[in-house]
Each structure stands twice: as C-alpha cells, then as structure tokens.
Amino acid sequence: MERKIIETDILIIGGGTAGCMAAVEAKERYPQLNVTILEKAHIDRSGCLAGGMNAINAYLNKGETPESFVRYVRSDSCGLIREDLVKTMSELFEYCVKKVEKWGLPILCDDQGNYLPRGRWNIKINGESLKPILAKAARSAGAQVYNWVAVTNLLTEGDRIVGAVAFSLRNGTFYVVKAKATIIATGGAAGLYRPNNPGDASHKTWYCPYNTGAGYAMGIRAGAEMTSFEMRYVALRTKDTIAPTGTIALGVKAPQVNAKGEQFMKTRYAHLGGDGAPTPYRTYGPLMEIKEGRGPVYLDTRGLTPEQSRELKSAYLDMYPSMVLYWAANNIDPSKEPIEVQTTEPYIVGGHCQAGYWVDGDRRTTLKGLYAAGDVSGGAPYKFVSGCWAEGVIAARAAGADIASMPPVTVSDEQIAAEEDRAFKALRSQGKVRYPVLPTDMEARLQKLLEQYAGGASTYYEMNEEMLQIARQRLAKFPADFDQLVANDLHQLMKVHEIMDRVDVAQTLVEHLLHRRETRWPSYQTRIDYPERDDVNWLKFVNSRLDPKTGKIEVLTRPYEQIIPGDRYKP
Amino acid sequence: MPVWVDPEKCNGCHGASQPPCLRMCPGDLIVKDHTANKAYLKYPEDCWDCLPCVKVCPEEAIEFHLSYQFGSKGAKLIPHIHKTHDQITWELIDTQGNSETFTIRTKLMPVELDEKVEGGTQTLDFSI
Numbered sequence A: 001m002e003r004k005i006i007e008t009d010i011l012i013i014g015g016g017t018a019g020c021m022a023a024v025e026a027k028e029r030y031p032q033l034n035v036t037i038l039e040k041a042h043i044d045r046s047g048c049l050a051g052g053m054n055a056i057n058a059y060l061n062k063g064e065t066p067e068s069f070v071r072y073v074r075s076d077s078c079g080l081i082r083e084d085l086v087k088t089m090s091e092l093f094e095y096c097v098k099k100v101e102k103w104g105l106p107i108l109c110d111d112q113g114n115y116l117p118r119g120r121w122n123i124k125i126n127g128e129s130l131k132p133i134l135a136k137a138a139r140s141a142g143a144q145v146y147n148w149v150a151v152t153n154l155l156t157e158g159d160r161i162v163g164a165v166a167f168s169l170r171n172g173t174f175y176v177v178k179a180k181a182t183i184i185a186t187g188g189a190a191g192l193y194r195p196n197n198p199g200d201a202s203h204k205t206w207y208c209p210y211n212t213g214a215g216y217a218m219g220i221r222a223g224a225e226m227t228s229f230e231m232r233y234v235a236l237r238t239k240d241t242i243a244p245t246g247t248i249a250l251g252v253k254a255p256q257v258n259a260k261g262e263q264f265m266k267t268r269y270a271h272l273g274g275d276g277a278p279t280p281y282r283t284y285g286p287l288m289e290i291k292e293g294r295g296p297v298y299l300d301t302r303g304l305t306p307e308q309s310r311e312l313k314s315a316y317l318d319m320y321p322s323m324v325l326y327w328a329a330n331n332i333d334p335s336k337e338p339i340e341v342q343t344t345e346p347y348i349v350g351g352h353c354q355a356g357y358w359v360d361g362d363r364r365t366t367l368k369g370l371y372a373a374g375d376v377s378g379g380a381p382y383k384f385v386s387g388c389w390a391e392g393v394i395a396a397r398a399a400g401a402d403i404a405s406m407p408p409v410t411v412s413d414e415q416i417a418a419e420e421d422r423a424f425k426a427l428r429s430q431g432k433v434r435y436p437v438l439p440t441d442m443e444a445r446l447q448k449l450l451e452q453y454a455g456g457a458s459t460y461y462e463m464n465e466e467m468l469q470i471a472r473q474r475l476a477k478f479p480a481d482f483d484q485l486v487a488n489d490l491h492q493l494m495k496v497h498e499i500m501d502r503v504d505v506a507q508t509l510v511e512h513l514l515h516r517r518e519t520r521w522p523s524y525q526t527r528i529d530y531p532e533r534d535d536v537n538w539l540k541f542v543n544s545r546l547d548p549k550t551g552k553i554e555v556l557t558r559p560y561e562q563i564i565p566g567d568r569y570k571p
Numbered sequence B: 001m002p003v004w005v006d007p008e009k010c011n012g013c014h015g016a017s018q019p020p021c022l023r024m025c026p027g028d029l030i031v032k033d034h035t036a037n038k039a040y041l042k043y044p045e046d047c048w049d050c051l052p053c054v055k056v057c058p059e060e061a062i063e064f065h066l067s068y069q070f071g072s073k074g075a076k077l078i079p080h081i082h083k084t085h086d087q088i089t090w091e092l093i094d095t096q097g098n099s100e101t102f103t104i105r106t107k108l109m110p111v112e113l114d115e116k117v118e119g120g121t122q123t124l125d126f127s128i
C-alpha cells in the first residue's frame, strides 16, 4: 500500500461541528502550529450537520447565566452531571455563536436585533448551510484538511497518544499522521441497536448513521477511561421519519397526548414538571402510554394557524426536509391532525447524554496528548451544536498550550506495520477466507443481540442482570470473527472498521449497564431489577478502562461533585 | 430509492472526477460511472435522506423520493437555489398535485464542479 507520512502539531480526528471549530481556534491562537484534519467524508457536509440545523439548542438567553444553565442541565439529567464541564462550556456559547454569525450564519432576530428564542435555551437559525460555513472557516484559518480519509486507530508511544493512522477511501493510501497533540471529535455512535425502520430505510435514523463510534472505540482500545456509557440516548421522534420533535414541541408548543386525547405528561408526570419534565421522562412517559395500551402517542398540533403550520414546515426544511415530504406523501396537514411520535433505538451520544471520554476541565482525556470534544466527550450533556463548538475551543486552547512542553514524537516501525495490516486486512482477506463474514452480517448480529438482551425498543428499553450477562457472553465471541470479515472495495473496508468499532463500543456499554444497579434515567437506563433511583449508593459516575495488554475491561466509579448549590432535582 | 439521479438531466458535471453530489454526501454513497459520465446512488439502503446531494446539483438532476414504506409515491420536494446564494425556494407538491413553496434565507457557499483528490483516484489492485 502507498504510505503517506504526515508530521503535524495538532491532529483533529473528525472535521465535524467540534472538529472544525477546534481547527479555527487552534490556528487563530497559535498561528505557528500546523493543524491537520482527517475526515472520512468531506468536511463541507459531514456528520450530524449534513442536512442542516434550525436552532442552536444551548444558548444563554436574556436573564440566564452559566449557573442557571448548570442547574437546568443537572435536573434534566436526573441529578448527575460533571458540573465543571457543563459550566465551562456554557461560558463559551456566546463566543462561539457570535463567531459563526460573523462567518455568515443567518440567526433569526426580533425588531430590536435580539436573537429570537425557541424555548428557554434555544435560538432560531436558518442553518441549512451551517456545515459548509464551518468548513470554509476551518479551511480559511489554515487547517490542512484531508477528506475521505477514515481513521482506524490511534498511535501510541508508551502512555502517550502521538497521532493516528487512516486510509484513503479514494485510493487506499495508508496515512500515518504523527502529532504532538490529537483532538478527537468523531461524534457519537448510531447503529448499535436494531434501527427503527427496516429495509431500504434502515439508515433513516435520527442520529447521523455515519457516526459509528470510531472515536470511542479507538480510545477504548488505547486504554482511555470512559464514563457513563450506560446513559444511552433514546429520543422521542416523529413516527417513521424519526425527525427531531423539539421543532414541534418548542417551536409551536404542542403538548403530548395519548390515543384518548389525554395530556398525560400534565396528569401523570406533573410532579416532575409535566411537558417540561426531564428529557428521559419525556421519552419514558409516552413509552408507558404505549406499553399500557393507551397509544399511539402524538404531539398535538391541531389548531395551529396556517402561518404556524408554514413556519413548522420551513423549520424542518432547514434541518430535516424529509419530514415535509412525508406529510405531503401522506396528505397530512399538521394543523388538522396530531403528529404521531415514537421512540428511537438507543444511541450513544455524549452531546445529548454524557457517554464518552472522561476528561479534565480542559478536555484532556486520561491519555497524554489526547483531547476530546463534542458528542465523543463525556460528562457534559446538553451540548448540542454550541456546546460541541465550546468544547472544540477549550480542547484546542489546551492542546496548543500543552504542545510547548511536549517532547518530539517517535513511532516504531513495528507499530506502523501492525496498524497497516489491521487497516487493510479485510481487503486482503477477500477470496482467502473460507467462511467470509460481511460487515452487514456482523451488523445484523450485533443489532439483534443488543436489541434483545441489552434493553432495545422491543423490551421497552428494560433490562436485567440475566439479560445483560447473556449480552456480555455473546459479545465476547465477536472479536474472534474479526479475522473473517472481508471487504470488496474501500467503501466496504470502511464498513468493516465501523462494525469492529461498534463491537468495541458495545462491550464497554454492556459493562456499564451491568454495573449501575439502580434506575437513574428511565428509558435511557431502565434496570427492571433495580427500578428505583438510589442516591445513597449511586450518585456517582460509572467509568471503565480496558487494559490494552489483557483486553479486560475494568469498571470503576468516580465521585460526583456539586459545584452549584441547590436542589439537584429542580431546574 | 431515497434519492435518484435522473440520467437524462445529469451531465456528469462536464467530466468531473468528483462532482458536487458525490463530494457532499456524508456517507460517501454516490459514485460516478465515468464511462457513461453519470452519477448514481450506489448504496441506496445506506441513505440518510439528508439532501445535500440534491441541493448541490447544478442541473437539479437529483430527485428526492421517500422510501415506499413511508408513503405513496408521487409527492415531490424540490429545492431551487437562488443565483444570489442567499435563499432556497423549496417546491412541495403533494400526491394530489397541490403545490406550496417556501423561500428560506441561507448562506450557500459557492461549490466548484470538481475537486482534486489528495493522492489521486486510481483503482488499486488489492490482491497483493
């Protein structure tokens, strides 16, 4: 294979929301440093932002402060978050939003020029082109961008991370990128559980189906400490299209109703805040309506004015256009019929929940030279685009500052050869393996296993010790089959790496689900054998670390620290 | 077929090796048949329905279809990009032919018809 060796100061893995912002910050603060982005798609339209966005969901509207934000996020996440991380990211919302506005993002304003809120923490944007705007900023700042380069692993030197390896999807070049500091920004993981839709719509998921947990998996393999994988994200989304519902619930203030027309959040969950209950309960509530025979569940949009109805459609066109075509194809008029909702397959997303790298205040991971930002980083839920930007900024500042004291990078030839072999093995196995396994075959087996034994939609996301033990045992058998995976071309080779990454993520996930013996986030994490929240024993973080030498995952806990005083269950 | 390249309308972006539709797909699902000089969606089952490909095609050659499991065929959603690059007009047509349009502000970045790929695009022999 052709080899390309790149030496850089700061390597950014994943040129998405967090990655592009990190690149700009690094180049602006430290213009003398080389900044390199490796992106498996094309940064103009990659990751979660590909389709566009219609709101910035984490912003301090008038009267709000970092403290009030922490209080809200803490109660929304059922009393357990890294308050330090949530606070520092919120302090940078304004900085990031102003920057992106300057680059050309249209933000909706009132007559006085104030941003138009959409709910307490959101502002409305016309963000159809948000991703190309960020990509242009990263390029103009001077970052060196490599598109269609899929990263397969981190490079290590003792306990330090010194870059990464990757392959080109266009010509199979093997990239060896040696870096003094590496920022990982690959987003979260979709495709672990069986998707909502079958057949030709299996990628009609809410979370970006091309974010397959690569960043988590690389860190796990290198021995990074991970946190809170058990806090999965199960979203409440529109039926079939799996479109975000905030656009309806916040945008036009539609309440949830069951088949009988009852506003069940107001009646059954009043003590938790009704329609404003913590996000897990807004998934759990409708789920219980369906389980107990009162479904389907809807967002009641009946009575919208024609202007509101058009506004709703416009908002979806900026972010999720298929929603609008779906209504047209089914002759649905949202002002005349309520919009049916459903719950999604579980995702691992550190930006909505808090699964990801265990980081310090500067987003340094537990591995020297490795920083994490965005959905891949843990402990700080409620990030959304602006929190991902903020973390990109924090990580870039820290990486740039740390570099001065970092020794030069050396990588052994053996490591490079072993990584090259690992990267291309499935291509070379083509025609040589007696019983070949396609990545889609392994994907189906993984998704079925997690679906049935690790709290998938078909068991109402509930799980117990016995089910999880089965998941653990069966998952342990997957890695032995990695040698049988085959790829016909470079695109399929990418899919081989995606499924291997998801298996690694799944193993860590199941260890976390087994460990937390309480139910803290109903539906995200429902341990039917420990149905209550237990602050006495479990007000702490469940973390894990794989020992790269033995391959064994060690689970540990870390204490929770309250920084902002007040009732943790009140916003 | 979630999105479909109309071969009558696609001009291959004048012999481009990496035309815009192919570049803007976050899943890298679109390829170009260089003999026919046409782009097509090679992996329809992996499509996210996110539409950058549709919006970026200068010939409006890519149609957006919903998977049949989501509803009847025949409804259409067509984005028209304004020459000024600061607006998109979406044309929505339901199954009965009723149409509605939405003009929305945006900030489109100019897109080149082709882009050089680092290291070229030659096909390699992987049998070694």
Ligand SMILES: Cc1cc2nc3c(=O)[nH]c(=O)nc-3n(C[C@H](O)[C@H](O)[C@H](O)COP(=O)(O)OP(=O)(O)OC[C@H]3O[C@@H](n4cnc5c(N)ncnc54)[C@H](O)[C@@H]3O)c2cc1C
Binding pocket: A013, A014, A015, A016, A017, A018, A019, A038, A039, A040, A041, A046, A047, A048, A049, A053, A054, A055, A056, A057, A058, A149, A150, A151, A152, A185, A186, A187, A188, A206, A207, A208, A210, A211, A212, A214, A215, A244, A319, A320, A351, A352, A373, A374, A375, A376, A383, A384, A385, A386, A388
């Ligand atoms: C459909 C949808 C709608 C949303 N709407 C909103 C909204 O309106 N407002 C809001 O504030 N938030 C919204 N969010 C949330 C927000 O978009 C995400 O939290 C945020 O964009 C995540 O940023 P990120 O940088 O972590 O990941 P991404 O922006 O997804 O970036 C990850 C990047 O890593 C790349 N990558 C992955 N694996 C590899 C690999 N192995 N090698 C190289 N590159 C790799 C990907 O291609 C991608 O470019 C939405 C999310 C979704 C999915």
Ligand code: SF4
Binding pocket: B005, B009, B010, B011, B012, B013, B019, B020, B021, B022, B038, B039, B056, B057, B058, B059, B060, B061, B062
């Ligand atoms: S952008 Fe349009 S015209 Fe150009 S190759 Fe793609 S489909 Fe064809």
Ligand code: SF4
Binding pocket: B002, B003, B024, B025, B026, B027, B028, B029, B030, B041, B046, B047, B048, B049, B050, B051, B052, B053, B054
């Ligand atoms: S709709 Fe999105 S995922 Fe599907 S082909 Fe177009 S750009 Fe790719």
